[in-house]
Amino acid sequence: MSRASNISKIIGPQNLEKLRSTKCLLIGAGGIGSELLKDLILMEFGEIHIVDLDTIDLSNLNRQFLFRQRDIKQPKSTTAVKAVQGFNNSKLVPYEGNIMDTTQFPLHWFGSFDIIFNALDNLAARRYVNKMSQFLQVPLLESGTSGFDGYMQPIIPTETECFDCTKKETPKTFPVCTIRSTPSQPIHCIVWAKNFLFAQLFAADITNDADDETKDWGTTDEEEIKRIKQETNELQELQNIILSGDNSQIPKIIEKIFIHDIEKLLKIDNLWKTRTKPVPLTESQIKTDLTDRDMDLSTVWPIADQIQKLSSITNKLMTRMKAENNHIEFDKDDEDTLEFVATAANIRSQIFHIPMKSVFDIKQTAGNIIPAIATTNAIVAGLSALVSLRVLSLLNYAKISKPTELNMVFTAKASNISQNRYLTNPTLAPPNCNCPVCSRVVRGVMKIPRNLFGELKLKDLVSILAEKYSFDSEELSVLDTTGHRLLSDFDFDSLDEKTLEEIKIIPGTLLLITDETENDDGTCLKPLELYIDEIASDDGKMSDISLPDMKIPLTKITSTTEEDNKPVEDVVPQNNGETIVLDLEDEDDEKVKKRKFAGADGDDALSKKSKSDNEIEIIEEDDIIALD
């Protein structure tokens, strides 16, 4: 029996025809994405557009079954499409690119799809796609896995919870001083070795922000801050040694980092009142032997071997610098960079009385590797594909009368199967009325003729919006949520005379417009999120600018504290109190809004970022870093 007649039996010939004319977007061609692509093809979706920004790595091959050894370094999206050509009746369209790139993937492009499948691995992209689905009211099937655990959540905009209705694990930030002066866990040393030492020595374009007065050092101890700044400056001298290619100076580099810098730290008495003092290396421990030896990456080496390996690997990287334009990025799959970070982290651990780890273990941490299980990916992708039939109302025997009858799925105590069901499938909840993404704002698209971006001033934009929506222009704040910048509010108007182009409001920018006026009854207008789009015209006029026709609803004023953002129910599976991070990472852009609401001020607001460039982001739990 043919595949089509099988599907036809299940969903009926009419629904099969509908499925064959359905256009879907699949974002991510990794573990879940490869599975989903196969599933969607087998179900005979009419068009499948697949986006991925990455190329294939050796480490993907064990579970991303569409890829082979010969595909390494090839783009995932196009390779995945090539791999399935043989059994495919769907129209397949691959794209190499970042789904958040508004030039390649503008809002209206998302609008051409009937349904979106997320098969991503990071919070930023998930949140972005969630927002696009909310803008356009396109259903989204969100999914993720971590080892044996996984989840799949259909999101029907305005009807069911969105991705941001529930609180997600967000990366934890370590104070600079913990990383730079007082590490107490292996991860502190790994972050130091990767983000500070390696970046400073080998990423030549690293900016020196040691003099940044506004930087949050995580300490007010002047002496300590002074030491951190001085250390950064001195490291730049070490980078010069690396650039010189003079390998006779390698022992000097190691001596400076693991003896002199530690001795300086020891002089800051305050740091060691309640902590065990670090013990610097001794000069006799520092090797001049630069021979590169093969070592077992799964064992913890003695300190002498760590030092010898660090010397030899520094030598190797020094040589590579010349050939690689004086810039080497850390890459978990680049053994030299990994071994540098691992040995430097371990030597620092030894100095601070922290257990050392094997290179293999450090690779998991520094490379942000969350064990991926092919079967979990297959289960989650399969559920996502099957549930899409209900979302699209193509399963006559499982029709829903309202979207909240749909189910989401997540594993419950997957690693302890005997005591629990493997899968839990609660029905969907309605949107969380406190959700900053789907409930607290109204949305729309503002279309501006292309030629006006260089003419229209911010103040013109403010008055157009004020007139259209009866905002009080004096009380209006404009926040660029894409670039995390406050552009204008009642006590910050220095950008008002600038053109949109000058302040980088471009097609794809998301603006949050808030009228801060509080009515007597404690209500205010809901904030408006606008997607800025262009009209492809070079002689457009102000009257061509289009804004959605709508009345902005009133809302009760609530404070924007963490409490308010509390989810109705936490749907991210919890395992015996342990946090399971479902492949989430990156920043919480709502924080930016909150910071702004709390009163971002001053002329530096334009350059104000959500976090300082040097802040180091870590997901909870010892072994997962979200750094890149």
Ligand SMILES: Nc1ncnc2c1ncn2[C@@H]1O[C@H](COP(=O)(O)OP(=O)(O)OP(=O)(O)O)[C@@H](O)[C@H]1O
């Ligand atoms: N912003 C984005 N735009 C497009 N594709 C993205 C974006 N962010 C992540 N991806 C893709 O999503 C996929 C997620 O797949 P998966 O979780 O299996 O990760 P992986 O990189 O393939 O595996 P691992 O991280 O375990 O080595 C990746 O192929 C990644 O390139």
Ligand SMILES: [Zn+2]
């Ligand atoms: Zn929401």
